[in-house]
Amino acid sequence: MAGNVEKPKPLKVFGRTHYACTRCKLSKIKCSGEKPACSNCKSVNKEFACVYPAKDRKIVIMESDLNKLHDRVEHLETLLRQSGQSDPTDSSSQSELQQQTNPSHQYLYSEQSPSSLSVVEKPESYGSILFEDVFAPEFEDTSLSSNMLRVCEQQLPDRKYAMQLLEKVYATYSSEFYLIDIAEMHDLFDDVYSLFRRSAANNGQYDFESIANSKSGMNQTSFSYLFAVLAFGEQLLNVQTPEGKYPGIKHYLLAERLFRLTKEQIDFTFIQCALLLGLYAANLSRYNTVYNYLGVAARSAVAQGYHRQKEIPKSIQSDQEIFAFRRHAEKAKLLWWSVFVIDTTWATKTVHFQYTDTDVDLPCENTFPLSEEFDPNILEVNVHLTKYIAKFVRLIYGPNIRTFSINYINTNQFNQKLLLKNIIKSSRDLVNDFETPLLGQFKDSNIIERGRRNLANLFLRYHQLIILITKPSLSLVFDASAPSVVENYEDLFSTISKGLFTSCATIDLIANLFVKHKIFVLGFWDSQHLFAAILYIIIACLDGKYYPQLNIGIALLRFMAQRTNINAKKCFDKLVEINKLLMDAPEVKLRLNLYASVADFITDDKDAPYNPLPQSSLNTTSSTGDFKFTPVLPLPYLPEPYRIITYGTNKKRYSESSRSAIFTLINEIQGWDD
Structure with a gap:
C-alpha cells in the first residue's frame, strides 16, 4: 500500500539547482553536481569521498496536497491503534519509528540500550550511507552547535580591533609564507560578524541556514583559524591584556579546542590553521606541541598531494574551470613550500622531508597570478636554504659513519x-x-x-x-x-x-x-x-x-x-x-x-x-x-x-x-x- 503513495511535486523550489559535494566545497572549486560522484572527484580517483550533504529546501506545494498528507497520517495512526500497538507518541516507539523512517546518524546518539536498536542489525542497514553517517559531524554544518557559537561570540573582539590583528599577521608573513588568503579572510570576517549581529537581533538564536550557505563556508575549522589569527596577531603586537595574561593566549586556547585532528576532508584552511597554531606554540617554547602541529600540517599537505606535480584533467575544458584549477594549484604549491620551509627549519635535527621527494613546481616556476601581495622569490630562496639545512645538518649531526657495508671504520679519530x-x-x-x-x-x-x-x-x-x-x-x-x-x-x-x-x-x-x-x-x-x-x-x-x-x-x-x-x-x-x-x-x-x-x-x-x-x-x-x-x-x-x-x-x-x-x-x- 505504501508503494502506491505518490510524492507530491512542488510548484516551486528555492535555492540552487544542486549543492556542491563536500570535497569541492572545502576546496572552493566548482562542482558539476553529478551523482554518484562529480567530475572533480573522479579525476583524482576519490569517488568514495564524493558525498552530497542532505539539505532542507524551501518549496511551495498546494494546500490540497498538504491536506492529503495530513489525512494519510491520521489514517495510519488509526490503523495502528486498531491493531493493538502502543501509541506512537510513546518515546521508545517514536524513537524506533524515527530510526526506521529516517536512517541518519541520529541513532548513534540515542540513549536506548543496544537491544532496542534492532534496526541496526538488519543487513540492509549496512549500506554506504550508514558508514558515511558515522562521520556526519565532519562534513555537516551541525558540527557548529549553538553552545560552541555562543562561546565564540562571547570571546570575539570588536571588529575594528580584530581587523588590526589580521592586518598585522598578514603584513608580517604575506610576502614570506602563504598563511593567509586575505580575500577569503575578509569573507570569513563578514560572515562571522554578520551571523552574530543577526543572532543579537534574534534573541540569541543562530541562523544555521545562513551558515550552510555562507560565502566562506563557515565550519569548526574556520572558527579555529579565525581565533588562531587573532592570537598570533596579539602575540606579534605584544598586546597587554586587561587580565595580565600572556598576549593572545585566550584566543589560542579556544582555537586549540576548536581544531579537530579527526577532520577527514582536508582543505587549505586546515593546514594554514595548523601552521599558525604551531608558530604560536613555538613562541611558548612548547617543543612537542610545535612538532605535533607542524607534523599535522606537513602530513596533511602530503596526503593531499600538494608536493606533487598536477596536470589539468581532460574533463576540465572551459576557461572558467581551467582558471579555477590553476588558481587552486598555485595556492597548493605556495602552501606546500611554506609548510616545507617552516617544518624543516623547526625540525633541523630530525628532518622530515627531502627536497628530492617532491616534483611540484618551485614558487617561481609556472606562476599563476593571485590577488594576494605575495613575493614567490623570497619563498623560493627560503626553499633552497631549507634544502641545504636538511642536507648539511643531517650530514654533520646525523650518524653519517654507518653504511651498508659491514666493514665500515668506527674509531674516534x-x-x-x-x-x-x-x-x-x-x-x-x-x-x-x-x-x-x-x-x-x-x-x-x-x-x-x-x-x-x-x-x-x-x-x-x-x-x-x-x-x-x-x-x-x-x-x-x-x-x-x-x-x-x-x-x-x-x-x-x-x-x-x-x-x-x-x-x-x-x-x-x-x-x-x-x-x-x-x-x-x-x-x-x-x-x-x-x-x-x-x-x-x-x-x-x-x-x-x-x-x-x-x-x-x-x-x-x-x-x-x-x-x-x-x-x-x-x-x-x-x-x-x-x-x-x-x-x-x-x-x-x-x-x-x-x-x-x-x-x-x-x-x-x-x-x-x-x-x-x-x-x-x-x-x-x-x-x-x-x-x-x-x-x-x-x-x-x-x-x-x-x-x-x-x-x-x-x-x-x-x-x-x-x-x-x-x-x-x-x-x-x-x-x-x-
Whole structure:
C-alpha cells in the first residue's frame, strides 16, 4: 500500500539547482553536481569521498496536497491503534519509528540500550550511507552547535580591533609564507560578524541556514583559524591584556579546542590553521606541541598531494574551470613550500622531508597570478636554504659513519676527521651553491625594509645554518689531540671565522631590528638566533679575544626575557650556568655581563618595541660606543669579507685544570640544541 503513495511535486523550489559535494566545497572549486560522484572527484580517483550533504529546501506545494498528507497520517495512526500497538507518541516507539523512517546518524546518539536498536542489525542497514553517517559531524554544518557559537561570540573582539590583528599577521608573513588568503579572510570576517549581529537581533538564536550557505563556508575549522589569527596577531603586537595574561593566549586556547585532528576532508584552511597554531606554540617554547602541529600540517599537505606535480584533467575544458584549477594549484604549491620551509627549519635535527621527494613546481616556476601581495622569490630562496639545512645538518649531526657495508671504520679519530671534513666541505658548498648564486641578488638591498622583515628573516636563517655547521669545529681549537685530526689549520680557522662573522652579524641585525621597532619581543626565533650567536662568540672568546657584540647580544636577550619571552628566559638561565662554569677556569678572564641593559649600548632606548602596524613609520638612529646603527643603509650581512675577523692568531696556552674546565664548558654548550 505504501508503494502506491505518490510524492507530491512542488510548484516551486528555492535555492540552487544542486549543492556542491563536500570535497569541492572545502576546496572552493566548482562542482558539476553529478551523482554518484562529480567530475572533480573522479579525476583524482576519490569517488568514495564524493558525498552530497542532505539539505532542507524551501518549496511551495498546494494546500490540497498538504491536506492529503495530513489525512494519510491520521489514517495510519488509526490503523495502528486498531491493531493493538502502543501509541506512537510513546518515546521508545517514536524513537524506533524515527530510526526506521529516517536512517541518519541520529541513532548513534540515542540513549536506548543496544537491544532496542534492532534496526541496526538488519543487513540492509549496512549500506554506504550508514558508514558515511558515522562521520556526519565532519562534513555537516551541525558540527557548529549553538553552545560552541555562543562561546565564540562571547570571546570575539570588536571588529575594528580584530581587523588590526589580521592586518598585522598578514603584513608580517604575506610576502614570506602563504598563511593567509586575505580575500577569503575578509569573507570569513563578514560572515562571522554578520551571523552574530543577526543572532543579537534574534534573541540569541543562530541562523544555521545562513551558515550552510555562507560565502566562506563557515565550519569548526574556520572558527579555529579565525581565533588562531587573532592570537598570533596579539602575540606579534605584544598586546597587554586587561587580565595580565600572556598576549593572545585566550584566543589560542579556544582555537586549540576548536581544531579537530579527526577532520577527514582536508582543505587549505586546515593546514594554514595548523601552521599558525604551531608558530604560536613555538613562541611558548612548547617543543612537542610545535612538532605535533607542524607534523599535522606537513602530513596533511602530503596526503593531499600538494608536493606533487598536477596536470589539468581532460574533463576540465572551459576557461572558467581551467582558471579555477590553476588558481587552486598555485595556492597548493605556495602552501606546500611554506609548510616545507617552516617544518624543516623547526625540525633541523630530525628532518622530515627531502627536497628530492617532491616534483611540484618551485614558487617561481609556472606562476599563476593571485590577488594576494605575495613575493614567490623570497619563498623560493627560503626553499633552497631549507634544502641545504636538511642536507648539511643531517650530514654533520646525523650518524653519517654507518653504511651498508659491514666493514665500515668506527674509531674516534676517524669519526672526528670525517666530521671536520664534512664541516669544511659543507661550508664551502653553501657559499658556492647558495650564497653566491641566490643571496648575491640582495647584496645592495636594504635588509631592514620598511614595513617588512622578510629579508632579515632570510639572513637570520642563513646565519643560523652557518652557526650550526661550524660550531662543532670550535672544540678542536682546545683539543690536545687536534694535530692528529686537523690536516689543514688554515681551513679550520677560516671556517671558524666564518661562523664567528655570522654570529656577530646576527646580533648586529637583531640590534637594528630593535632600533627600527621590528624585533618580535615574544618571538621564539629572534631569541633563539640571539642565543645561538652568543654561545658561538662565548666559545670564540675563550681563545683570548673579545668581541663587543657579545654584551649587546646578552643585553638584548635580557631585554626580551624581562618582557616575558619564554624562550629568552630559558636561554638566559643557561647563560647564568655558563658564568658559573667560567669561574672554574681562573685563567680565563671572560665573564658575562648579565646585568647590562640595552640602554647601555643604544642610548635612546625606550620602552618595549610595540611592533607597530605597517602604516606606522619610525626613523631612529642610535649608537653603541664604537658601533653606529644606521638601519636605513644596506649592511654587509653577507659573510663575504670573512678575513675582517681572524681567528686562531692569538692562541692562549692554558693549564691542564683550566683546559679541563674549558672542555666541560664547551661540551655543555655543544649539548644544547640551537
